[in-house]
Structures are given as C-alpha cells and as structure tokens.
Amino acid sequence: MKIHNVVQGSEAWHALRANYFTASEAPAMMGASKQMKRTELLSAKKTGLDRDISWWVQKYLFDKGHEAEALARPILEARIGEDLFPVVGTDGDLLASLDGCTMLGEMLFEHKMWNEQLAADVLAGNLDPHYYWQLEQQLLVSGAEKVIFVCSDGTEDNFVSMEYTPVPSRAATLVAGWKQFQADLLDFTPVEVIPEAVGKTPDSLPALRxxxxxxxxxxxxxxxxxxxxxxxxxxxxxxxxxxxxxxxxxxxxxxxxxxxxxxxxxxxxxxxxxxxxxxxxxxxxxxxxxxxxxxxxxxxxxxxxxxxxxxxxxxxxxxxxxHIDQINTSLSGKARMPAIPADFAGAIKGKKSISSLRDGADSELARAKIAASQVGDSIRANLTSLVELAGDHLFLFNDTQHLVLKANDDLVALIKVRVSEHQAAEAKKEEEQRERIRTEERQCLEREQQEAAPAELASPPPTKAAPAVATIVKPAASAKPVSYRAKVTDLEALVHAVAGGLAPLSVLTVDWDALDALVAQQGSLFSMAGVTLVNAAA
Known part of the structure; x- marks a missing residue:
C-alpha cells in the first residue's frame, strides 16, 4: 500500500479520490449501495461531477458522523490497547481512506453512525453488502488482517463493534467488478437528468349549464x-x-x-x-x-x-x-462458457419509473458480467494448466468442457492422478508384453531342443558303460569350457543343457559319485554331443 499524506475531507483528498476507485464507492459499483445507483456512479466518474450534497446532509450526516468517529476512536483504542491512525492509501487504481490503522497495519478501524438496524446487524455479526464491499476494499488495499467495524454515536452507551475478516472469493469478485466497471465506463454516455414526472390533465372543460x-x-x-x-x-x-x-x-x-x-x-x-x-x-x-x-x-x-x-x-x-459470446471467442473453441444465471425480471420488480427500471436491470447485468468474467478467467487458467501439465497426454482429457469448470487446485490434482495412472498402466502393459516374449522364447527353445535330440535317446544301443574315471579327463588345449556350476540336485538341468548343445562344459559338484552315476546312465548322450566333462575342482 502506498500511503498519501493528505487529510480526509481536504481539497487535496478530494483531488486524489478523483483519480482512483475508492472503497466508499465499491458498494455502488457492485450495485449494492443504499445511497447511490451504479449508473449514478458511472455518470459521476465520467463527468467528474459528484452528486449535489445538501447543507443538511453535510451537517447532520457527514459532519456529525466525523464527530462521532473522533469520539469513538479513543474508546476502541482503550479496548484493544493500541493507537489508531487515520490513513489514506492506494494500491494500483484502488484507494481506501481508513478511519484508523494500527502501527503495524494488521488491524483497521471503520466507523458508521449509530442506527438501530445497523447496531443489531453488528451484534449479530451479519453485515449487508452496502457495508462489507467497502471493508473488503480496505483490506485489499491495506493488506491488513481484519477490520474492527464500529457503529456508535461516540458514546459508550451506544457503541457496538464486530471483527470483519476477508471472505474467500469476495476480493476476487471486487477486482473483477472494478474491471467490468472500467469497461462500462468507456462506453457510458451520461443521460440528461430528468426530474420525476408529475402528471397533468388535458385542458379543463367549460362548466356544463x-x-x-x-x-x-x-x-x-x-x-x-x-x-x-x-x-x-x-x-x-x-x-x-x-x-x-x-x-x-x-x-x-x-x-x-x-x-x-x-x-x-x-x-x-x-x-x-x-x-x-x-x-x-x-x-x-x-x-x-x-x-x-x-x-x-x-x-x-x-x-x-x-x-x-x-x-x-x-x-x-x-x-x-x-458478453458471454465475447468470452467464448477468447477461448478459441477449446471450451465454452456455462450458463450464467441472471434475474433481470426480479431486479426490476416493484420499480415504477423507467429510469429505476433501467438502473435495476443495469445493476443486475453488471453483476452477471462480473460473474461471467470470473468464470472465463477460471476457464482460461484451467486450460493453461491442462496444456502445461498434461503435455502429450491431452487425449486423456476428452471431458475438458466439464473439467475446466472445476477449481484450479482440484483440476491440477486430477491431471496429475490421470497422467500417473496412465503411465503406470502403460508400464504394466510393457512389462506384460516383455514377459510374453520371454515365455514364447522359452517355449520355442524347448521345442527346438526336443526336435534336435537324437532318436537314439529313446532307445540307445547297448554299449558297455565306461568306468566313471574314464569320463573325467582334462580338456583339450583348444577347448574353452563354459563354467556350469551345478549342485547334485541340479544334475537334471545339466542333462538338458547338454542336449541343447551347450558344450564343452566345466562342472563343479560336491558329489562326484552322483556325477559318475549320471555319466554311466547318460554316457551315450554325452559322447554323441561331443561333451567333455572336466573336474573343475581338480
């Protein structure tokens, strides 16, 4: 917040306010003011002319209100144990005139004149939009944590207060409201102020005689x-x-x-x-x-x-x-705006003059435009998140129209979950495919081994078994044995390896008697395969 060294109510203060959107104008901008219509604020901002203020309004409302505020400030200071300083600050094109602010700026003070209805609302902790839009702008401009809202006549007897803290989404709505107000201000043409019409009858008829x-x-x-x-x-x-x-x-x-x-x-x-x-x-x-x-x-x-x-x-x-069509155009066909509710018939209900009818409809139109602009901004943010986080996985989001209407945090979490689940599923598919290939290769190898085995294996010719020691010889100098380390219980696997043509082999076993028995039993297989068994432990 930029602090301006001006006194509230001074000429310098009025000149400063003319160049900003003020917190006291926020309710009128949002169409919620009890004192000024939105079209009146547009006209005042366009022409630079404020509404005429009668002497009694100045004396009995403004001046009396400032007096009560000055009396209420020390009462509140005593209650909170801190001094409060009037401050005029700006942030961007927004201005807030603070009735009071603590030294560290974490707490604000806003005073309103005593009236029974407002006092009851304060005690209930329920302010209507005519008041809370001003407080929201004060908090937004100052960065304070809360406002102590006081309704009093400057005395202890008629003094009620409540703490107001920022309400989620209201600040964003306020900013969107001023953005729409600026757009409306560019196109606004002040209309002639016509006094309230008073009906008149045609010419009087002569007396009938x-x-x-x-x-x-x-x-x-x-x-x-x-x-x-x-x-x-x-x-x-x-x-x-x-x-x-x-x-x-x-x-x-x-x-x-x-x-x-x-x-x-x-x-x-x-x-x-x-x-x-x-x-x-x-x-x-x-x-x-x-x-x-x-x-x-x-x-x-x-x-x-x-x-x-x-x-x-x-x-x-x-x-x-x-307005909605214009937003849809900015979305480039990637998504479309949902229906934005607007009750124009309700907004003009009970109004009689044409000017009040138009003002009611215009205020509701502004509210709906603000809501539409916020939805449009949210959709654009969500589309950006989709492109950045989904990357090459946009095909996973065929329900984009539904997704872009979610809160951005929820959408980001959903994108990550979908992409992660897809990647895990793809990795599982790849592993299953590799496993199928390995299985097929094993099955193919087994078929080849079975086809390559000599027919004599089924009924080998009778031969005289060589003694076990005769089968254990040193390998030829040119041989390059493949080390096959097997235990006794794996000798069956050795037979399959020999039948598959994996020779010459070096066999390491802890039970040479078992090996001798194997050689005696499968001697013809080993000799036909040209296998040389070498005692690798020797």
Missing part, C-alpha cells in the same frame, strides 16, 4: 360537446417517456371525473323533466366518449408498461449474451 322547464330552455351543450371531443382527440396515446406515463395516468382519472360530472348533470336535468331525448342523447354521447378514451388509455398504459419492462429485460439479456 342546463336549464329545463319541461323543455330545454337554455343549454350550451353543443358547444360543450364540440370542445369536449376536441380535448379528447388531443389526448396523447403514444407512451414513451416517464412524462407520458404520468400524464396518461392523470388523464385516466380525469376522464373518470368527466363521466361523473356528466352523470350528475344528467341527473340534475332529470329532476326537472321526465324526458328530454336530445339532452340525454348528447350527454350520453359525451360520457361514452370519455369512458372509451379512459378505457383505451388505461389499456395503453398497462400494455406499454409491460412492453417497456419486457424490452428492458430482453435488452439486458442480449447484452449479457454478447
């Missing part, structure tokens, strides 16, 4: 009708702006009043005569026209309001889809 004495003796009914119909025809039925809607709603009520007045005039005339057809017909015509216009306008108001709401919701949904 009727005098009857068995017949109409005096009446301006024809002039009244002509004027009335002209006024009705001049009523606007093209509803586009808040002013139009306000006018239409007023006119609906006005038409109802006209109907009531005409009915009253009719009843007055009836009290003077039993039947005056022309009078009643004219009055009925005027009343019918007033009723028709009232019903038509009322339907138009209702239908147009529904239409505008639907347009706002659909436009917001299209803007979100365009």
């Amino acid at each position: 009727i005098e009857v004495t068995g017949m109409v003796t005096a009446s301006n009914l024809e002039q009244f009708k002509a004027h009335s119909l002209a006024v009705f025809n001049s009523i606007n039925t093209e509803l586009e702006t808040d002013q139009h809607f306000a006018d239409a709603e007023k006119t609906v009520k006005w038409c109802g009043d006209v109907e009531e007045r005409l009915e009253a005039a009719k009843q007055h005339a009836l009290s003077q005569t039993e039947s005056i057809d022309a009078l009643f017909k004219t009055i009925d015509d005027i009343a019918a026209e007033a009723r028709r216009k009232r019903l038509e306008l009322n339907k138009l108001v209702t239908a147009r309001k529904i239409s505008i709401r639907e347009d706002i919701v659909m436009n917001a949904a299209k803007a979100l889809q365009a």
Whole structure:
C-alpha cells in the first residue's frame, strides 16, 4: 500500500479520490449501495461531477458522523490497547481512506453512525453488502488482517463493534467488478437528468349549464360537446417517456371525473323533466366518449408498461449474451462458457419509473458480467494448466468442457492422478508384453531342443558303460569350457543343457559319485554331443 499524506475531507483528498476507485464507492459499483445507483456512479466518474450534497446532509450526516468517529476512536483504542491512525492509501487504481490503522497495519478501524438496524446487524455479526464491499476494499488495499467495524454515536452507551475478516472469493469478485466497471465506463454516455414526472390533465372543460322547464330552455351543450371531443382527440396515446406515463395516468382519472360530472348533470336535468331525448342523447354521447378514451388509455398504459419492462429485460439479456459470446471467442473453441444465471425480471420488480427500471436491470447485468468474467478467467487458467501439465497426454482429457469448470487446485490434482495412472498402466502393459516374449522364447527353445535330440535317446544301443574315471579327463588345449556350476540336485538341468548343445562344459559338484552315476546312465548322450566333462575342482 502506498500511503498519501493528505487529510480526509481536504481539497487535496478530494483531488486524489478523483483519480482512483475508492472503497466508499465499491458498494455502488457492485450495485449494492443504499445511497447511490451504479449508473449514478458511472455518470459521476465520467463527468467528474459528484452528486449535489445538501447543507443538511453535510451537517447532520457527514459532519456529525466525523464527530462521532473522533469520539469513538479513543474508546476502541482503550479496548484493544493500541493507537489508531487515520490513513489514506492506494494500491494500483484502488484507494481506501481508513478511519484508523494500527502501527503495524494488521488491524483497521471503520466507523458508521449509530442506527438501530445497523447496531443489531453488528451484534449479530451479519453485515449487508452496502457495508462489507467497502471493508473488503480496505483490506485489499491495506493488506491488513481484519477490520474492527464500529457503529456508535461516540458514546459508550451506544457503541457496538464486530471483527470483519476477508471472505474467500469476495476480493476476487471486487477486482473483477472494478474491471467490468472500467469497461462500462468507456462506453457510458451520461443521460440528461430528468426530474420525476408529475402528471397533468388535458385542458379543463367549460362548466356544463342546463336549464329545463319541461323543455330545454337554455343549454350550451353543443358547444360543450364540440370542445369536449376536441380535448379528447388531443389526448396523447403514444407512451414513451416517464412524462407520458404520468400524464396518461392523470388523464385516466380525469376522464373518470368527466363521466361523473356528466352523470350528475344528467341527473340534475332529470329532476326537472321526465324526458328530454336530445339532452340525454348528447350527454350520453359525451360520457361514452370519455369512458372509451379512459378505457383505451388505461389499456395503453398497462400494455406499454409491460412492453417497456419486457424490452428492458430482453435488452439486458442480449447484452449479457454478447458478453458471454465475447468470452467464448477468447477461448478459441477449446471450451465454452456455462450458463450464467441472471434475474433481470426480479431486479426490476416493484420499480415504477423507467429510469429505476433501467438502473435495476443495469445493476443486475453488471453483476452477471462480473460473474461471467470470473468464470472465463477460471476457464482460461484451467486450460493453461491442462496444456502445461498434461503435455502429450491431452487425449486423456476428452471431458475438458466439464473439467475446466472445476477449481484450479482440484483440476491440477486430477491431471496429475490421470497422467500417473496412465503411465503406470502403460508400464504394466510393457512389462506384460516383455514377459510374453520371454515365455514364447522359452517355449520355442524347448521345442527346438526336443526336435534336435537324437532318436537314439529313446532307445540307445547297448554299449558297455565306461568306468566313471574314464569320463573325467582334462580338456583339450583348444577347448574353452563354459563354467556350469551345478549342485547334485541340479544334475537334471545339466542333462538338458547338454542336449541343447551347450558344450564343452566345466562342472563343479560336491558329489562326484552322483556325477559318475549320471555319466554311466547318460554316457551315450554325452559322447554323441561331443561333451567333455572336466573336474573343475581338480
């Protein structure tokens, strides 16, 4: 954190804030502020003009809040046993004005004016987004471990506090929110601030005068009708702006009043005569026209309001889809974004003016864009991990679309497990293949040995067995015996070796009597194989 030597509330402080995104603006940026709409913050940042602050807001909220903060600081210092120093710091393009910070910077102090609801929330340890986004930015900028959040009026009696520590993922969401705010700020065009529309009725109709004495003796009914119909025809039925809607709603009520007045005039005339057809017909015509216009306008108001709401919701949904399509393009077809939930209809529910409808939808759109951008960043990080860790084993990850939606730590562990298991399986296959080859070679060798053995082995011609000592001779000078070290129990293996043509041999045994017996038994085999037995121990 870079510390700036400015006093909070000074001209230098205001000038510094104009160049950064401040912690107090974070709730509005996230669409969670109780005091400022997100579009108002966009307009203020775009134009450099803050909202007008009335003298009573400055005196009774800001000034009084600073006084309570100054009184609450020593109370908290006494409780924690450390001094607290106001600090203004920045990190990148983010700024935080800290009501207090300990000397080592591990603990912060944030003060809010006393109110019963906030005090109850603090005691319950449950802050709403209007407050915690500011604290998250303070912790992010300062690098502190926690904030002591205080709600008080500067006295011990009305003083409650709670510790707030960073909530996992909120800091990342905050950073993504400011990133989206910057993107929206580039495309934002401030709109003219229009005061709240107040409806007005059409021109007043002249007073209807009727005098009857068995017949109409005096009446301006024809002039009244002509004027009335002209006024009705001049009523606007093209509803586009808040002013139009306000006018239409007023006119609906006005038409109802006209109907009531005409009915009253009719009843007055009836009290003077039993039947005056022309009078009643004219009055009925005027009343019918007033009723028709009232019903038509009322339907138009209702239908147009529904239409505008639907347009706002659909436009917001299209803007979100365009943002998601842009992220999909950046993924180059390696993966696709999942559906990002957005409740635009819920965001505008209960709002009446067009400006509030649009602001509600825009705030929900910003929230959904922030969430989509975070998902996109996570997918890109996971794709990078796949390429770097899987290497030549990408064929093991045909479920990439599902995997890239995991947390990166979980994905990295899964990649390592899959690659390791595959490598172990491949090593096992190779060893099994080598074992099959060795088995086949042994089997082939045994078949060759059996085929190469002389037929006489089955029934050797009778010969006179040579004495055992005659079979033990010195090898010829040219012979290069192969050392065959065998124990008595391995003499059978010696026979197989001789039959396989492995000669001449040197035999080392601990039992020469057994060897003599073997030679006597298999003498013809040894002689036909040209084997010379040498007493290697001699």
